[in-house]
Amino acid sequence: MLTLLTYPSAFGLFSASPFCVKTALMLQTSGQRWQRSDLLDPRKMPHQKLPVLRTPQRLIPDSDLIRDWLEAQGSDFDHGLSDLQKAQSRALIRLAEEHLYFQIVQDRWANDEVWPILYKTFFTGIPALIRKPVANSIRKNVVKGLGFQGVSRFSDAERKDRLERDLEAISAYLWQSTYLMGETPTSVDMSVAPMLAAMRATPANTPLTQRIKQDKLLSDYIDRMEQAIPLS
Structure with missing residues (x-):
């Protein structure tokens, strides 16, 4: 299972970070099985920021790089667009x-x-x-x-x-x-x-x-x- 390392929920949102929310939305529509894991201190992460996606093979930092990885697995977030x-x-x-x-x-x-x-x-x-x-x-x-x-x-x-x-x-x-x-x-x-x-x-x-x-x-x-x- 994939694990999204994300800032915690706050202010009624999935996360205080819109980039973490973006990544969660992509995961939710990707068809992949995933779970969240909340962090407040990202200093040990690859780019020292969140979100980060933990896959069985490696950690993937940055919402755009996570999107690239999900699309390489078969997701199409822009289906039908010119x-x-x-x-x-x-x-x-x-x-x-x-x-x-x-x-x-x-x-x-x-x-x-x-x-x-x-x-x-x-x-x-x-x-x-x-x-x-x-x-x-x-x-x-x-x-x-x-x-x-x-x-x-x-x-x-x-x-x-x-x-x-x-x-x-x-x-x-x-x-x-x-x-x-x-x-x-x-x-x-x-x-x-x-x-x-x-x-x-x-x-x-x-x-x-x-x-x-x-x-x-x-x-x-x-x-x-x-x-x-x-x-x-």
Whole structure:
């Protein structure tokens, strides 16, 4: 049996990480037998991050590499799509994973309103004596990484403008069909929907969570995906 090494469930989602949710969705539709194993510290993993798929032969890091492996075993997450649709799918996946994701990280880790909740959610396993300095050090490194990536260098208004353009692009597809590439979920939905769900699930009433909750088109899409591919 395959084992998905994943961050634990949080905020009502299969995992706090949309990349872990993406991988779980792929596994659920692959026909492979699999189980989850929760981790909070990925430092011993191949890329020092999650998700990681444990197969009988080896550990496979990264959701894209896991997808490649599953497809090599016979899965087809884009069945019936044209070459143009597959290219559009690839572009939307990059939009979600290289831009929307960092909006989520900014909204959670750099937000003083959300941080106390993250602290209680993710760091309880650390001994009390060192918990606060370890947690603060990790937070500092995450926020520093947002500066390197660039999202934290923009003002709130600039970030909102960039986000709106992405959400408008996603919405343009959803006005045309039930899912992004048609009437059944494909690989792009398994990337985009978890990102939107993570935005909506952040445990504070931030402008980002409000933006998704108040958008019926996007919220209904998140709900449809959760119903179409349920994760236990």
